[in-house]
Amino acid sequence: MGLKEQLERIVPADALRYMSSHFNVIGDVAIIAIPPELDSYRAAIAHAIRSGRRNIGTVLCRVSGSAGPARIATYEILSGGRTVTTHHESGFTYRLDVRTVFFNPRMATERCRVTGQIQPDELVLLPFCGVGPFAVPAAARGAMVTALEQNPEACRWLAENTRLNGVADRVTIIRGDAFDSSIYPNQIFDRAIVPIPYGRDAILDLIAALVRTGGRIHFYTFRNRRQSERLEQEFERKGMSVVLRRRCGNVAPSVSRWVFDMKKEGREAGE
Numbered sequence: 001m002g003l004k005e006q007l008e009r010i011v012p013a014d015a016l017r018y019m020s021s022h023f024n025v026i027g028d029v030a031i032i033a034i035p036p037e038l039d040s041y042r043a044a045i046a047h048a049i050r051s052g053r054r055n056i057g058t059v060l061c062r063v064s065g066s067a068g069p070a071r072i073a074t075y076e077i078l079s080g081g082r083t084v085t086t087h088h089e090s091g092f093t094y095r096l097d098v099r100t101v102f103f104n105p106r107m108a109t110e111r112c113r114v115t116g117q118i119q120p121d122e123l124v125l126l127p128f129c130g131v132g133p134f135a136v137p138a139a140a141r142g143a144m145v146t147a148l149e150q151n152p153e154a155c156r157w158l159a160e161n162t163r164l165n166g167v168a169d170r171v172t173i174i175r176g177d178a179f180d181s182s183i184y185p186n187q188i189f190d191r192a193i194v195p196i197p198y199g200r201d202a203i204l205d206l207i208a209a210l211v212r213t214g215g216r217i218h219f220y221t222f223r224n225r226r227q228s229e230r231l232e233q234e235f236e237r238k239g240m241s242v243v244l245r246r247r248c249g250n251v252a253p254s255v256s257r258w259v260f261d262m263k264k265e266g267r268e269a270g271e
Contacts, residue, residue: 006048011041023049026105027085028057029098031075046078058082060098071102071197072151089133092140094161096131100153103131107195110248110259111137114193114218118143125189125210127178127196127203131157132171134193139167146185148174178203184210191216198222198251208240208264217262222251228258239265 002021011019015037023032030049034042046059058080062073075083075098087094089108096103111133118124120142129135129147131154139145139162149155155175162168176183179202192207194217201221211217217240223231225247232242244261251257 003045003048003052006052007041007044010044010048011038015041019045024105025053025056026096026098026103027087028055029080029083029085030056030059031062031098032059033062042078050079056080058085072100073102075099090137092133092136092161093164094131094133094136094157095164096157096161097153101131101151101157102154103133106249107133114259114261115141117216118191122190123187125184125192125207127192127194127207128200129158129173130154130195132161132165134195135171136161136165136167138193139170140165143170143191145171146174146189147171148176148178148183150175150177179206181206188212189215191218193218195220205238208238211264213264215264217260217264219260219262220248221258221260222255223258224254224256228256231258232260235260235262241265 004016004019004021007016007019018035018037023030030053034045042061049059050056059078060075061078063076064074083099084097087096090112115134115137118138118141122143124138124143124145126135126145127148129149135145135147135158147158149158152175155173158173162171174183189211192211194203194207196203204219208217221231228245232245235242240262242260242262246259247256248259249257
């Protein structure tokens, strides 16, 4: 039974129409956005979530979206209270505090798709790495991963997660701003995975310069469909062959997350 169906006898129909049955689950923490029209039913909503999912220990209401370089959202605790959790995904284990780091559980399939392409001994560059949901499986595939993250809390959890999953010797963690070219090691990479925060597209030129000719770049951005088509043409002009353009989640009305799988050809079109 969906969340809305659970609430039909509690919430009046004129208010229930604002309700969505969708919420995120990270470990044993449920995160939901509740519209103002349902403010007086927050306790009932939290109770319904915990009743329908016995593994849920804490229910959070998202007060504000992910903001700033660390992409940290603001939450109100509706039920429970513990926000440090253990999340399992694709055979890997991640420890994190949902209050202090960014983690999107809806990207699990996409992370599996991309890291499944990695070959042993590849050199992989991963800016905006968070707590490790790309870095850990990439290292488990045999890659040597250089992971950059600005949020010190995310770096701390990333270090723990590399140990938990037995890949600490294959992940180098660099704390700092991914736009600061001075923090990057003096080497060229076989592959880059670039899950940028909203509006940080300008990082691509810096990252592309660190990938070898013939190497691969998986670049994530936020656009509507028409804009994504224009971006594909722009990337081709920059000397990259777009192997795949794929929508991998909605983030706002008419705005989606898009991934571009690209091969670096090493020259700009027209040269």
